[in-house]
Amino acid sequence: MTIIETHDEIVLSLKDLKKSYGTKTVLQGINLDVRRGQIIGYIGPNGAGKSTTIKILLGLEGDYSGSVEVFGEEISEENIEYKGRIGYVPEIAELYDNLTAKEYLTFVGELYGMEFRKTDLKAKQLMGIFGLEEAYHSRIASFSKGMRQKVLIISSLLHNPDLLFLDEPLSGLDANSVMVFKDILAKLASEGKTIFYSSHIMDVVEKISSRIILLHEGKIAADGSFTELKERNKEGSLEQIFNQITGFNESQKIAEQFVSIVQEV
Amino acid sequence: MKDFRSLKVIDLFRGLFERAGVEYPIMRRIVEVKLTMDGRRTPTIFNQQGRKKEKPEENGFMKSLMMYVILSVMLVPIVLFEGNLLFQMSLFFGIVMFIVMTSMISDFSNVLLDVKDKGILLTKPVGKKTISAAKMVHISIYLFFLTAAVALVPIGAGTVRHGLLFLLLSLLCLILMDLFIVVLTAMIYYVILRFFDGEKLKDVINYVQIVLSIMIVAGYQVLVRAFSFTAMEISYQAEWWQFLLPPFWFAAPFQLLMGGEKNVYLLAFTALAVIIPLVSIFIYIRVTPAFERNLQKLNSTGGESRRKERIWKQWMAGAICRSKEERFFFRFADQMMRNEREFRLKVYPSLGMAIIFPFVFMLNDIQINSYAHLITTKWYLSIYTAGMMIPNAVAMLRYSGKYKGAWIYQTAPVKSLAPLYSAALKVFIVNLFLPVYLVLSIIFLIMFGIKIFPDLVAAFVASVLFTAICSNFLKGRLPFSESFADANASGGVKMIAAFLLIAVFIGIHYAVTFVPFGVLLYFLVLLGVTAFAWRYAFRTIWDAH
Numbered sequence: 071m072t073i074i075e076t077h078d079e080i081v082l083s084l085k086d087l088k089k090s091y092g093t094k095t096v097l098q099g100i101n102l103d104v105r106r107g108q109i110i111g112y113i114g115p116n117g118a119g120k121s122t123t124i125k126i127l128l129g130l131e132g133d134y135s136g137s138v139e140v141f142g143e144e145i146s147e148e149n150i151e152y153k154g155r156i157g158y159v160p161e162i163a164e165l166y167d168n169l170t171a172k173e174y175l176t177f178v179g180e181l182y183g184m185e186f187r188k189t190d191l192k193a194k195q196l197m198g199i200f201g202l203e204e205a206y207h208s209r210i211a212s213f214s215k216g217m218r219q220k221v222l223i224i225s226s227l228l229h230n231p232d233l234l235f236l237d238e239p240l241s242g243l244d245a246n247s248v249m250v251f252k253d254i255l256a257k258l259a260s261e262g263k264t265i266f267y268s269s270h271i272m273d274v275v276e277k278i279s280s281r282i283i284l285l286h287e288g289k290i291a292a293d294g295s296f297t298e299l300k301e302r303n304k305e306g307s308l309e310q311i312f313n314q315i316t317g318f319n320e321s322q323k324i325a326e327q328f329v330s331i332v333q334e335v
Numbered sequence: 336m337k338d339f340r341s342l343k344v345i346d347l348f349r350g351l352f353e354r355a356g357v358e359y360p361i362m363r364r365i366v367e368v369k370l371t372m373d374g375r376r377t378p379t380i381f382n383q384q385g386r387k388k389e390k391p392e393e394n395g396f397m398k399s400l401m402m403y404v405i406l407s408v409m410l411v412p413i414v415l416f417e418g419n420l421l422f423q424m425s426l427f428f429g430i431v432m433f434i435v436m437t438s439m440i441s442d443f444s445n446v447l448l449d450v451k452d453k454g455i456l457l458t459k460p461v462g463k464k465t466i467s468a469a470k471m472v473h474i475s476i477y478l479f480f481l482t483a484a485v486a487l488v489p490i491g492a493g494t495v496r497h498g499l500l501f502l503l504l505s506l507l508c509l510i511l512m513d514l515f516i517v518v519l520t521a522m523i524y525y526v527i528l529r530f531f532d533g534e535k536l537k538d539v540i541n542y543v544q545i546v547l548s549i550m551i552v553a554g555y556q557v558l559v560r561a562f563s564f565t566a567m568e569i570s571y572q573a574e575w576w577q578f579l580l581p582p583f584w585f586a587a588p589f590q591l592l593m594g595g596e597k598n599v600y601l602l603a604f605t606a607l608a609v610i611i612p613l614v615s616i617f618i619y620i621r622v623t624p625a626f627e628r629n630l631q632k633l634n635s636t637g638g639e640s641r642r643k644e645r646i647w648k649q650w651m652a653g654a655i656c657r658s659k660e661e662r663f664f665f666r667f668a669d670q671m672m673r674n675e676r677e678f679r680l681k682v683y684p685s686l687g688m689a690i691i692f693p694f695v696f697m698l699n700d701i702q703i704n705s706y707a708h709l710i711t712t713k714w715y716l717s718i719y720t721a722g723m724m725i726p727n728a729v730a731m732l733r734y735s736g737k738y739k740g741a742w743i744y745q746t747a748p749v750k751s752l753a754p755l756y757s758a759a760l761k762v763f764i765v766n767l768f769l770p771v772y773l774v775l776s777i778i779f780l781i782m783f784g785i786k787i788f789p790d791l792v793a794a795f796v797a798s799v800l801f802t803a804i805c806s807n808f809l810k811g812r813l814p815f816s817e818s819f820a821d822a823n824a825s826g827g828v829k830m831i832a833a834f835l836l837i838a839v840f841i842g843i844h845y846a847v848t849f850v851p852f853g854v855l856l857y858f859l860v861l862l863g864v865t866a867f868a869w870r871y872a873f874r875t876i877w878d879a880h
Contacts, residue, residue: 128457128458129457129458130453130454130457130458132628147463150460150461150462151460152460153458153459153460153461154459154460156458158458160454160458162454164451164454164455165455166368166372166451166455168371168372168375169368169371169372173368173371177364177368178455178459180360180361180364181361181364181365181456181459181460181461182459182460183361183460209375
């Protein structure tokens with residue numbers, strides 16, 4: 071079947087990607103091929119290099135070594151076309167919050183080369199689906215965390231991208247919205263979109279990812295589907311696998327210490 | 336989003352931009368968004384309840400321009416005066432540069448140092464050229480309005496007086512001056528960014544901003560002194576150090592082409608006026624990539640920077656704070672004020688002014704009489720003018736860059752928040768006002784002799800009283816609880832009120848110096864009144880919550 075063939079298409083390819091800030095090495099050689107339609111759960115402890123990888127892929131960080139190919143083309147400062155096919159939800163909700171949702175979203179749409187009217191309509195509809203039609207004309211600065219996150223999510227999808235980078239996209243969303251969003255991701259992936267999902271919430275990663283990549287100290291420490299990881303590590307949940315691979319087994323002890331200090335008063 | 340007229344003007348140059356490889360519609364859109372944001376203020380979420388919701392679109396910047404237009408009327412006589420054009424125009428350019436540059440540093444640093452842009456714009460398929468062009472256009476529009484506001488009236492008057500050549504030269508020189516200012520500002524930031532990083536860097540920028548705004552004031556004094564007022568006609572002697580003062584460069588062409596004077600200095604100055612801005616633009620373009628890279632340092636958090644608990648501060652807290660609450664609020668306010676850059680940026684320059692003010696007034700007297708005469712007079716009372724900074728600084732206490740953290744006051748189980756006010760004001764006096772006052776006192780003691788010591792002490796108590804009075808500006812607002820974006824840039828009315836009050840203090844003090852033991856009596860009365868006022872304020876103004 072043709073569909074299976076297109077799913078073999080490599081959307082993103084990292085070869086021996088290294089990056090350091092001064093003397094601190096953040097990435098120590100990442101090798102990774104991502105195929106179309108995959109949902110990659112990109113996990114790792116704080117400071118493992120997750121956000122750095124995503125920033126390099128988006129051209130926000132330079133000065134790396136190794137090769138980075140997106141949609142089969144090496145990225146560079148001059149080649150910016152590929153960004154038109156990428157959607158991005160940053161970890162820190164960076165947006166021009168003095169603008170209204172309408173102003174911000176149409177602006178982003180236009181940056182992607184979309185028409186104002188079309189973007190406006192689309193943004194309004196999407197806001198409506200998230201239950202925010204009332205807030206469409208209000209300034210983002212007055213939004214709650216969850217509302218901002220929804221605006222960010224919408225802004226990353228307006229231009230119908232083929233590749234999505236989501237850095238902790240669920241922060242601040244309520245349980246119902248989380249459920250909706252998870253279904254949206256599954257649906258998008260089945261339509262052939264590739265999703266790069268970075269998060270600390272293991273339960274969600276475990277459920278939605280078709281492939282999990284665990285980054286530890288700038289290297290890929292584990293790579294495979296959840297079932298594969300489970301077989302290899304003989305642990306029940308992704309959280310436990312995560313703890314095992316990153317060599318963390320003191321949670322109980324630390325918790326006890328913490329509480330005992332709390333109770334001292 | 337409304338249609339910006341300034342953008343329609345930019346539209347005329349569309350072809351030029353496109354030839355340079357800029358995607359014009361996108362650039363236009365970015366600038367439009369930036370202008371929209373400039374015109375708005377962040378609504379303060381914390382205080383949103385009980386206030387009017389979205390205020391009608393009002394542009395704070397455009398309002399502040401009106402202030403500049405009014406101020407610029409002051410410049411008209413300088414331009415109209417019959418005399419040496421070099422003198423007049425260097426004075427004119429000196430003042431214009433001062434206003435434009437301080438405004439640039441205090442209000443526009445965030446454009447030059449924007450890191451948010453990168454995350455939002457660079458992740459989209461937008462070329463770097465387009466983004467840089469947008470930034471350039473944004474700054475140009477801002478500078479255009481600012482310069483126009485300051486220069487329009489005097490240049491208009493000058494044109495009527497001196498003719499079209501004057502207009503032409505002025506426009507040219509103002510453009511060159513603006514270029515110079517932008518590059519100079521950016522270069523200063525660049526140099527700092529090269530050598531420092533992260534938090535340290537922001538601190539350094541902060542201090543440079545502060546020092547620079549003070550230096551420009553001082554520089555302006557030098558400029559005035561470059562000529563002696565008594566012989567205004569042609570007493571100007573060209574000297575090498577004038578090469579260091581850019582206003583002279585921009586003034587030189589006027590004297591050269593219109594004043595009918597030709598000499599090597601004037602030619603050299605004129606050459607500098609043209610060459611330096613152009614060369615600096617070239618250098619700026621060359622270093623921009625490195626600059627942008629270094630900008631990222633703004634995001635990185637530096638290593639650990641531990642501040643030592645200062646023993647004298649602890650002792651001070653114990654000595655001047657009565658309750659336990661007040662003591663820990665004192666410590667809290669102390670840390671907030673020392674660490675918060677935005678606060679420092681808004682308040683420290685006025686501290687610098689406070690140091691300069693008393694001398695500015697005295698200079699006039701030296702000008703007329705002599706230094707020897709000055710120190711026999713009662714000009715030391717000008718130390719009161721250091722208090723000019725108090726109203727604005729106190730009003731600033733309610734702002735914080737991290738104002739959202741103010742929920743802590745409400746959730747914490749403290750009975751009354753009045754100690755917070757008194758502690759914040761005490762910290763203000765100890766940390767900010769006292770050092771300035773001490774420096775001034777030492778200089779004054781050296782100048783006027785030890786006999787003025789009681790006067791200085793009395794004046795200090797008066798300043799404390801003045802602070803308590805000014806705390807009215809804080810009424811109903813918690814310290815550190817509002818966004819700086821809501822701060823009114825113009826403190827015009829406050830300044831005038833402060834000036835009047837200070838004048839009253841000086842008047843009384845001047846009067847009591849004629850009475851035997853008058854100063855001592857004055858001091859004792861002040862002490863009583865201050866103690867009463869402080870307690871009264873504690874109960875009425877601060878305890879309103």
